[in-house]
Amino acid sequence: MIRVAWRSMTDNRTRFLLPAIAIVFGVAFVTGSLVYGDTVRAAVEGAPKDFDVQVEQRDNKAMSPATVEQLRGVAGVGGLRPVAEGPTFLVGKDGKLVGTPGSDGGVGFDPQRHKLTSGTAPAGRDEVALDKWAAQRAGYQVGDKMRVVVAGTARDVRLTGVFDYQNTRIVQGGTLVAFADATAREQFAPGSGGYTSALLTAAPGTSQDALATAVATALPDLRTSTADELTGLEASDNDKLTMILLIFAGVALFSSAFLVSNTFTMLAAARAREHALLRAIGAGRRYVLRMVLTEATLLGVAATVVGYLLGVGGAAVLKAQFAVFEGAPVPLRPFTPATVLAAFGVGLGVTLLAAYLPARRAAAIPPIAALRTGLPPTGKSLRRRNITGFVVTAIGTLMVVLGRGEQTMIYLGAPAMLIGLIILTPLLAAGLTSVLRGPLTRFAGLTGTLAVENTRRNPRRTGATASALMIGLSVCAAVTVPIASISAKSAETAKSWNSADIQVEALPFADISPSVADDIAKVPGVEHVTALHQALLPLEKGALQVTGVNAGSISALVPLTIREGSLDQLGTGIAVQSGVAAAHGWTVGSKVGKEKPLTVVATFDAPEEFGADALVDTANIPAGELWTREVLIKAGGSAEKVRDDIRTALDNPVLVVQTRDEYIEAQAAQFDLYLNLLYAMLSVSVLIGAMSVVNTMTMSTMERIREIGLLRAVGLGRSQVGAVLRIESVIIAVIGALAGVVSGCLIGAMTVSGQANTTPVLPWDRLAVFMAITVAIGVAAAFVPARRAVRIPILTAIKTDTE
Incomplete structure (x- = not known):
């Protein structure tokens, strides 16, 4: 069976190429997300921890020296280091900031923690030391003059020393500037002579939790956090990012399933005689079923392996692109058991699930019926499917509309609505082609009529192909509408709440x-x-x-x-x-x-x-x-x-100085940045949808070589054949785009309609771009199949038995 399946795959390797690529992309997305997430988590959890409990004032004010002395007397305290620290930004030689926003900081120099590798410790107010990774990145050496921004003020300092130290901030690409202790206290705890926090180490036999409890009991005005809790908080932020990436990977894999299913469905039709011969020589239905699923398994394994390696490469690129872990000894974690199981689970799982129904249909073909010239068309009515689709779509739409602003209702209703539309796509395809028949016949003549009839010939296939594109565009529209609405509201707000000609703001995390x-x-x-x-x-x-x-x-x-x-x-x-x-x-x-x-x-x-x-x-x-x-x-x-x-x-x-018009544009532009990032993550799903159209057009054209030859024999020219295929491809793409954009706009509009002072805005310019991309996909999808079809000599095409 494996030999037969392998021979079948190699004989049809061009037909399996696009579904394999789709699975590769989906698995790569999953693998890259997990590997990158595991690497960040390992970096955070592996950063040195030289304390057990961090203590701060509950009111976020400075901690007085008297409070520090009280802490020393708490039972279970084995060691105490008062710390004066706060946001500090290092300015590079080019005048730009060095480091990672949110991870850059300044602190009082501690010779026990900050081991000098060159130079001396800072002593004067205008002297600093740098962690070695920041010094390498910025190109500074001991004795250099440089600028830092502390408490919102930029000033010139001299680099007196470079030290070796590693914490979670440095591991994540941040910079650490160390000042003389007195200078740090003056800058970060002004007027109090105190500190911003204290780091405690537990005495032998005392756990982190026990020490934190003892401090909270003795000094209830202080806020305590164990080292494990702080690490867990940073790791949880990374886990949230990983989960978001996996959601988009899931969308891509869902689109891939339709491409795989469509491929096996069309292959079942093209290989009807092959399956019939196997049945005729004694193979049972289960044998044919297992053979097709074996092909799917081989496809899934091969695509998963390639996708896994591609995902690891993508994670490595992300690691380098965002300068995370620069200089820190934190390697990628590409082969954790969870990542391997997840990658092969989704790669094989999606492939086998998508191939199962086509495999059952192939196994159900009776030998005599399959030995005819072609696979008999299914006579199964779409009535039950349409009823199911209407019910599911109605329930999902009702939940979305009634949920207005209620996220839980929308999160449950939106998938239901999309699933219902997927079930209904054959009906939607039939309806839309009926509407388009008149205009296309009028403007495109015979080619338009033939294109419409070809799309109506197999509504299930047309619907499945359109569904793959619908999913990606639906999610694109669903995120576009809320962000466009919030962006419009933000720009309106920026215009109305003040009449300033110029505004000054700080960069994120700066003062x-x-x-x-x-x-x-x-x-x-x-x-x-x-x-x-x-x-x-x-x-x-x-x-x-x-x-x-x-x-x-x-x-x-x-x-x-x-x-x-x-x-x-x-x-x-x-x-x-x-x-x-x-x-x-x-x-x-x-x-x-x-x-x-x-x-x-x-x-x-x-x-x-x-x-x-x-x-x-x-x-x-x-x-x-x-x-x-x-x-x-x-x-x-x-x-x-x-x-x-x-x-x-x-x-x-760190200060952004803008005119009124620049400020208003910036408020809208910040949302465009988020939107473009989402588009980048959704582009994989849209690309898979486009590949589905290409795949369907390629395989359906191969099935119709004889038909195309006959049309050319009765006078249809090469350009007309190409036009028929292009129009047919565009119709399929537009069906998916319309269903996706309309459903996505509804979901997006309902998401923001319940929010205070926010009116849903339909970004017609972006929606028009979506439709233009769809038409371009349709035209491009038919280019290669049409070119191949018209190059086949007419007599050769007529004699071809593609079925």
Whole structure:
């Protein structure tokens, strides 16, 4: 049986090529996701852990020296290292940041942890040491001058030493800048003389959990995290990314199943005589079934092996592309048992499941019927299938529509709706071709009529081919609509909540120095400037979130509606949002605050996106207790010139200075980046859908060589034959695209329709691109089959027995 199956595969290797490639892509996607995820997890879990418990203040304030001394006395503490650390960005020689956002940090130099490989430890305020991987990447050597950004401020420093140290941040491509201990405490815990955290090691016989419990009991104002918990949190973030990648891999494999199934279905028709001869010489149905499944097994194994190797290569490229683990001794983990089982499980599983029904049909062919000139067409009615499809589609659609914004309902309803549409694709194909028959006959003449009739000839095959393309385009549309809607809302919000000509924001994970607004105010052409500082004002019960502003400029930069009082006295008082004031029973003249009460001078309303419960002058917020959100600027002249002057004055690579138009465009562009990333992951599924159309057109053309020869014999020219095949291919592709785009748009629209202040937006430009790509796929899919078909001499084609 294996020899027969192997000979059959080698004889039909060109027919098995595209389904094999589809399985290769799907398995490669799965393998690459798992290998990359395992490698990241191994890097995180394998990073050295030189502490057992991390301790911080619950209010995220600095930890005083007195608290550190109290920690030393807690039972079970074997060692303690107070730490002053915070976000620190290393600027390269080209003026760009070095490292990985979110993993770059600064810390006080600790000779026990940071083993110098060259130079000396930093001592002065303008001296630093670098981890060796950062120094290598940036090209810095001991004695070099360089720039770092700390607490939002860029300053020049001198590199005094390079040290060898490895933690999870460095392993993930981050940089570590070490300052003198006093400098680190001044920068990261200003005004307190303390530290940001403390790292504890457990005494012999004390576990991490026991030590954390002892600290929490003795000092309840402190927050404790064990080393294992922190590692688990970082690993879980990686697991989420891996799961997202696997979801897209699943979509690709689902599309592959239709391509495999269609291939075996058409092969069953083409090899009817072969199966009949086996039956005639004594082979039973089970033998034929097992033989076809053996072919599927051989196909699945070969494709899985190739896909596995391709996936490992892809993971290696990702590892290098994102500079993760650079310099760290963390190799790829390509052959873990779970990854091998998963890859072969999905590769073989999808292939065998997709081939099972065609194999059963092949085994059910009676010898006498199969010995006829061709495989008799199935007389099985589509009535039961259509009823099932209608019911499943209706249930899924109802869940999606009624779920409006309720994610669980949509997540359950969307797959049901797509499955129902897949079941209905033969009916959809028949209906759409009936609609297209008239226009195509009118504009394309005989070629249009022939193309329509060919697609109607086998609705099951047409539907299965269209389904593979439908799946990918449906998911594309389903993610496009929500992101386009949120992008439009974000751009609208950016226009309405302030009237600034220029805005300054920090890069992700970076800060804005509280003094930036003062520096900007000195730039010529700046009329008004205010930073938006976030802080908490303690109340008798709880706290009030306040926004620190420039009292003299805020009205010129944010459209505030004053309900009561005036902002004239905001410099010494507080203005409260009207809803917040009503909730607390405050009016103009009320005292707000616990330690240093401020008088309410006004109540106001503002755009919701402004996000301020109360306004105070920045001078009334104690230093070190505020966080700067952004800076708003009103220019007196050309906004572009003032923007350039501000950039020059600040000279800070973590600050993004933009005009109003640039800011609005950037808000929309950030979503385009996410969308393009999703398209990249979905491109595999769409490509497999396109391959399904190519496969169907290739194999169906081979089945119809005699028919094409007869058409040419009665006067149909080569160009007309090519046109018939191209139109037929485009019809199949358009059926899948329409079903996919319409269903995806419905799912996407319902996903955002229940969200507050967000209206579904249909991005017609992108949807038009989807349809244009579909037509291009249809035209391209017919190119090679048409070229081969018309090159066969007419008499040879007529004599060909392709069935």
